[in-house]
Amino acid sequence: MSMLDEFGGEDRLAELVNTFYDLVEQLPEGSNLRRLHARGQGIAQARVEQVNFMSGFMGGRQYYREKHGHMDVKLIHEHVPIRRIDAENWLTCMDIALENEGHSGPHIDKLRLVLRRVALILVNDVPSWEDDMGKPTPS
DSSP: OOHHHHHHHHHHHHHHHHHHHHHHSSSSSGGGHHHHHTTTOOOHHHHHHHHHHHHHHHHHOOOOOOOOOHOOOHHHTTTTTOOOOHHHHHHHHHHHHHHEEEEEOOHHHHHHHHHHHHHHOOOOOOOOBBOOTBBBBOO
């Protein structure tokens, strides 16, 4: 049984991702995440691609790989300035989403550990983008 099966399948994954991005759009912890997504393809696209990626990541159909030819999470984010606080804020929003969607148990504890490891791997030294006022964003 895959992690995705234990999780409840693709529909439950899509619910989680939508709850997660709702939180990113609402919570103060999501403020810089919103800004980073706005510089990219936007949160609406991120909702789709996150489900595609997470499906394969959790042992389900490899939608992201089928579409993009790889699942290299560092390559996906290599151009994005990701600070430690951004990774922690992403994890906070995901933890709240998991809780709000009623996910718990040993398989969710394992998922949280894996997501933490991946999020921290993405922290990089890409120079911060400037904000809308033309001032550098603090690191």
